[in-house]
Amino acid sequence: MKGQIKSIDAIKNMAVFKDFSWSKSVRDKGNNVAEFKTVNIIYGRNYSGKTTLSRIVRALETGTLSSNYNQPEFKVSFRDLASATSTSLTAHGECIRVFNEDFVRENLRFIGNESESINSFAILGEDNARIENEILELMNKLGSPEDTASLLGKYRDAEIKYNAAIAKLNLKSEALETKLKDKANKAGTGIKHNKLFGDANYNVNKLKADISAVSSKGYSALSQEQSDEYHALLREDAKEEIPPLASFELKLSGLAEKVKELVERKITIANPLQELLGDAALESWVRSGRELHRGRRESCGFCGNQLPADLWEKLDQHFNLQSENLRVEIEATIKLLNKESDRIPGLLKIKRSDFYANFTKSLDELESEFNQEAKNYQTALDSLTSQLSTRLTEIHSPLVYSQPARSGSDLNSLHDEYEALREQSNDFATKLVTEQKQARHLLRLNEVYTFYVDIKYSEEAEAIDTLESNKSAAAEVKEAAQIAVKKTELEIKDLKSQLKDESKGADKVNEYLNSFFGHNSLKLEAFENSGLATSGGYRFEVTRSGKKAFHLSEGECSLIAFCYFLAKLSDYETKGTQPIIWIDDPICSLDSNHIFFTYSLIHSEIIEPEKYDDGGEIKERSRFKQIFVSTHNLDFLKYLKRLPGAGNKKESQYFTINRAGDFSEIKVMPDYLKNFVTEFNYLFSQIHTCASIDIIDDQNYTAYYNFGNNARKFFEIYLYYKYPNKGMTDETMEAFFGENIPAILTDRINNEYSHLAGVFERGATPTEVPEMKRAATHIIERLRLNDPDQYSSLLDSIGVAE
Known part of the structure; x- marks a missing residue:
């Protein structure tokens, strides 16, 4: 069942639980890890650690753990709920009620100081038909989560739809977030790891900012030419200054x-030669011939004729x-x-x-x-x-x-243009780092834009916005349903507060005292608080024959405390909540008659279903979600086996707490103790185990640690029934063994090892195992010889073949 305690997974540094592990210790005969069930019976000797377990569970009830433990640690697992630990005590949200000595000390202070009183509590007062009908109507309106028409059903449905809306939103958002993380940070392909972009601190937040930039209306993606230019720019190093270009001087x-x-x-020309003036070619020929002949020849080099005497004068006048x-x-x-x-x-x-x-x-x-x-x-x-x-x-x-x-002016203009470019290039050197930074920025934005388009980011974002709106709408519906539930619950609480009556709490305790235990003179009385130092309400006091009682016996204190606890299960905060109940050794200092009545009280007031009115129809429901009862008393254990459900293997589980020295551990209860619950059977089984062990291990070492006590108690019972007029004496012990030496040896073990016999060293050194085994073997052998019928029956009771 959801909300039940499944196991106490680990306990460290808490009294005798030094380093307890449930999975290592609590295993059934098939070596499967056992778990708590609905009804849980726990047997353990005094000082074995029962109260420590109850304190762990009470910490889950109160939210506080004793400061006397030094660095305590524990973990308690619940079915279908988060585990509780020593640092998160109440996160489980379950209603838990624990009866142990801390509960008694806190609520029944008079036990430690007779001048103190008892904390009062309120139970439902006298019937009020109108208020109860209003409560019933509201309860029906509130309904259950399974009833889809009720407020709780509508709230559950709204919560399911809200959770589904969150799941869809998270799925879509996480898918997009994964793409963004990969693009920003993934090794090898992420922008963060691309040296071109030069940002080793790039992350998802920066990517989202870039996506916002590239998705704006003013952004334009780079052309291939622009991209190539920026890439080339990033390959540039600082250059030397370019000298001026000399003027063209055209x-x-x-x-x-x-x-x-x-x-x-x-x-x-004074006397030009007309033949030459009209024939440029001839003139050129004559001028060339003039240069070749003057001062060199007397005859023509072409025709051989004698040159005229006046030729040079005529030619000089022409040329x-x-x-x-x-x-x-x-x-x-x-x-x-x-x-x-x-x-x-x-x-x-x-x-x-x-x-x-x-x-x-x-x-x-x-x-x-x-x-x-x-x-x-x-x-x-x-x-x-x-x-x-x-x-x-x-x-x-x-x-x-x-x-x-x-x-030539156009060439000079081009000179000027070159000079302008030269100056720009020289100036660019001074701002190269800035320009490269801008180039990286633009190239990164271009990369982000490509990513933005490839993953259809805008469509993804729109889908997420739609899912976000769906979630918000579902949240509003859920909140409205939750408000309706809380409003109705507050109305029910207010109406119930009109019914509760603190004075009736004492009457409930007295009902238990009188009906089950026959204490007519001893009772609780409710007194209304008065005076400036109080804030109203009631206090309870124990009276005997109408007067405040003093000097109560331990048995009377135990009775009152347990009746008080049971009555408090009917208080305003607990009744109808089906709490997890833990009862720690409730029969301390009680005689056998009161032990039976304690069992009867648990049977009728906790285990038996309670009847309730559901719209005029009488129905039954369980009073608890889960119950734990621990005891050191084998007679009480015998009664607990009779509880309804205690014999159902699916509903019940039995455990023992075994202590060896300063260490305790929880174990699944062995069949012989579970099936034959007399102390005599149990003591015989422990002596038989000690006699049968060849090698000591973690499963059997407790038989040696407890052998002294077990042997002594076994002889007390056995010899009392065999010799009812004498019981266990040196004479009857000698009669049992028939020899003096074994009897003396056994007496040493019974006294020294069961009581330390005033020798401190016995408690600080290992037990002498061979001595224990010899004594145990001798006891078993003498029992087989002296009383074979009983020996056979005892073997059968513990499941051992003869």
Whole structure:
């Protein structure tokens, strides 16, 4: 059943539980780990650790643990609930009620100080039909989680839908979050590990900020060309400063003026040779021949005829100083024009490695424009050269000058453009780090944008927003249902408070005292508190024959305490909650008659189902969710076996607490103790175990530690029934053994080892195992010889074949 205690998994540093492990210790005959069930019976000798277990469970009730333990640790597992530990005592949320000496000390202070009183508690008072009907109506309205039409059913349904909405939202959100984490942080592919982006601290939060940036309307993804430029920029290192480009010092304008003057210059000829004036080719031929013949030949080198005497005078008059000077100037100017033309292509030699990559495009454009303008400039020079060449052939005839189409200004503009790019590149060196940082940023955003598109982030985000809205709507429905439940519960609580009556708590205790134990003179009385030091309410006091009782016996204190506990199970906070109940050794100092009545009280007031009115229909329900009863008394154990459900293996479980020295452990109760619950059977089994052991291990060592007490108590019972007029004496012991030596040996064990016999060292040294085994074997052997019928029956009772 959900909410039941399944096991006490571990206990450390709590009295005799030093380092207890449930899974190692509590195993059945098939070596399976046993668990607590609905009805749990625990047997253990005094000082074995029963109260320690009850204190652990009471800590789960009160939320506090005794400060007297030094670094205590424990873990208690519940069925279908979170475990409780020494640091989380009440997280389980179950109603728990524990009866032990701490409960008695806290609630019945008069036991330690007779001047003190007893804490009062309220139970339901006199019937009030109207209020009870209102409570019933509200309870029916509240209903149960299984009733879908009730408030609790609606709340459960709303809670299921809310949890489903959360699950869907979490599933979708976690899937997207995983993608984001991988993109941001995954080794090898995450942005964090990509050196290109240069952010070793990149994380999901930064990725989300980038996604917000790339999803805005103003963002545009990078083109491939832009991406390539930024990648190239990131490969750049700081460059040396580029020196200025020398001025082009173009000479076209000056040369053009010179050419104009030369082609338009007029010359005067005294006696020109008309044949030559009309034939430029002939004139050129004659001028060449003149240079070849003058001063060298007397006859023509072409025809061989004698040269005329006046030939040189005629030619000098035709080729005079003006024309010759003009010719010389023209030829010199042509050389200047050719030199200028040859110089132009080398004016702009762009070394791209000196510039940063982001200037490449501009440099390419500049170079293309320069090449074109250089050709245009050379064309202009060629036109001037052509005009001069024409004038050379017609040296005596001025020409009409033709102005070139280009002046060279465009080349100078390109020089200025180059200088501007050079300066920009030099300036760029000073801000390279900033520009590269910006390039990394833009490339990272581009990477995020690609990721954003690939995973359809906007669609995912919209789906999550829709699921978030569904969750919020489900939360509102759940909250409204919860408010309705709490409002109804408060109304029920308020109505119940009108019914509760503290004065009736004492009457319930007295009912138990009188009906079950026959104590008519001893009772609890409720007295209303008064005075400034009190805050109203009642206090309980024990009276005998109408007067406050003093000097109560231990048995009377035990009776009152247990009746008080049972009555308190009917208090306002507990009744109807089906609590987990733990009762620790309730029959301390009680005689056999009271032991039976204690069992009867547990039977009728806890185990038996209670009747209740459900809308006019009388129904039954369990008074508890789970019960634990511990005892040191074998007679009481015998009665507990009779409890309803105690014989049902599915509903009940039996345990023993075994102590050896300063250590205790919980074990599944052996069959002989479970099936034959007289102390005589148990004591015989322990002596037989001690006699049968060949090797001591963790499963049997307690038989040796307890052998002294077990042997002594066994003889007390056995010899009393065999010799009722004498009991256990040296004489009857000798009669049992028939020899003096074994009897003396056994007497030593019974006295020294069961009481330490005033020898402190006995409690601090290991038990002498061989001595124990010899004594146990001798007892078994004498019993077999002296009383074979009883010996056979005892063997049968503990499940051992003869």
